[in-house]
Amino acid sequence: MTLHYDVPGDDMSLAGKASTEVKRALSRLGVNPAELKRVAVAMYEAEMNMVIHAGGGVANATIEPDKVTVVLEDSGPGIQDLDMAMQEGFSTAPERMRELGFGAGMGLPNMKRNSDYLDIDTEPGRGTRVTIVVRLGTPTGPDA
């Protein structure tokens, strides 16, 4: 099954909701807590990036018995230097976002760390598409 979310870019009170809901759905399907946490963290970081840098976007989470694929797509400014962005501690988050608790420069490294496959398709001025795959080692419920 695929869960679809529109992620608004102008309402911080909603930022992170989509990831929270995906975590709940996986939990209901009986996915083990460690795998569930990996999906949740990787998606949350990507979702927050979309809110902070790109003015929001869309997220689709496809749940299959052996893996979860999350695709997050935006029409934001794109990532200027992906290699730099993958470095721990490197951040371009504006000051107002740091005050909100973001901009540690751990977003992309956390995505990488928690996914089995990560693809970031980005072009300055065009937008960014992030694909996250987390494999599930334990059986999920019959609805998966």
Place this chain on the structure above:
Amino acid sequence: MTVREIAKILDAELITGESLLDTDLAAACGADLMSDVMAFVKDGVVLLTGLVNPQAIRTADLMDIRVVVFVRGKHPSKDMVAEATSNGMALLATDYTMFVACGRLYEAGLRSSGTRAPRAS
């Protein structure tokens, strides 16, 4: 160290989560930046933070952190308390600064921190 003990050591007010008072916690994480919280892994963690917004609650929830202490006299909004309550989390507030709050818990025997997750390859 139980949540009840933590509340006493930090002279903290329990805002929600009375049912977790006897929950035993093995480690603590003090951070204002949420991605730093997510870079650490450990079960049975209490999060101490000066960040008071919905993302503090959501980050904790995603990391299976059930207990959050707000430091420096900060109090969460009604919406945050409602979200934490429906998540089954405990929220506490202390007037101590981050440094002193962490120091008091450390001195009282809560010595373990989160473990750094393996570096992304």
